[in-house]
Amino acid sequence: IPNTDKSSGYQRDYEYVRLGTLSLLAAIDLLSGEAVPLVSETHKSSDFVTFLKKLDEKYPKGDIIRIILDNHFAHISKETQEYLNTISGRFEFVFTPKHGSWLNMIESFFSKMTKQMLRGIRVKTKQELEERIYQYFEEINREPVVYHWKYKMDEISEAEASSI
Numbered sequence: 001i002p003n004t005d006k007s008s009g010y011q012r013d014y015e016y017v018r019l020g021t022l023s024l025l026a027a028i029d030l031l032s033g034e035a036v037p038l039v040s041e042t043h044k045s046s047d048f049v050t051f052l053k054k055l056d057e058k059y060p061k062g063d064i065i066r067i068i069l070d071n072h073f074a075h076i077s078k079e080t081q082e083y084l085n086t087i088s089g090r091f092e093f094v095f096t097p098k099h100g101s102w103l104n105m106i107e108s109f110f111s112k113m114t115k116q117m118l119r120g121i122r123v124k125t126k127q128e129l130e131e132r133i134y135q136y137f138e139e140i141n142r143e144p145v146v147y148h149w150k151y152k153m154d155e156i157s158e159a160e161a162s163s164i
Helices: 045-058 078-086 105-118 126-142 158-163
Strands: 023-028 035-040 065-069 091-095
Touching: 023 045, 023 105, 035 045, 035 126, 045 065, 045 078, 105 126
Parallel strands: 065 091
Antiparallel strands: 023 035
16 A cells, blocks of 8 residues: 655655755846756756856846845855956845845746656666756747846835735
8 A cells, every 4th residue: 555644755756866966056147037057967056056056147238136045055166256356346145144044936837847747767877857947948948938027116114015
């Protein structure tokens, strides 16, 4: 009899083979709703710099690119800072507080992606997983959804603002 207790974790059959992991870096353009992905084998500073270069190429020169980030070491590493120094003023980073990932929209996006596309799938290779992830981004970017903020900061009280 299969275990139907949801608290017991995932059930895997004897054929399951763990192939390793991939890292996904992504950003959501708040003006267009487009999601920009980068899948890599690791989650190191060099991967983050590659992602920043991808964003740098995507947007017109002269625009400032503002990014909300968590406190992962790769975001503040020496390698990242060296790259940022070569394009001074191009990026502005806003860091969420420790344990404040819920403040970053991309975390909600990752949760939605997990529920819609990743949960329960089987892949034969990491390459197949990478292809599925990029396909998911292509599909959602066909009809991107622009997030509309519910509050205007100048219209809410200080008590409401402190709880946001």
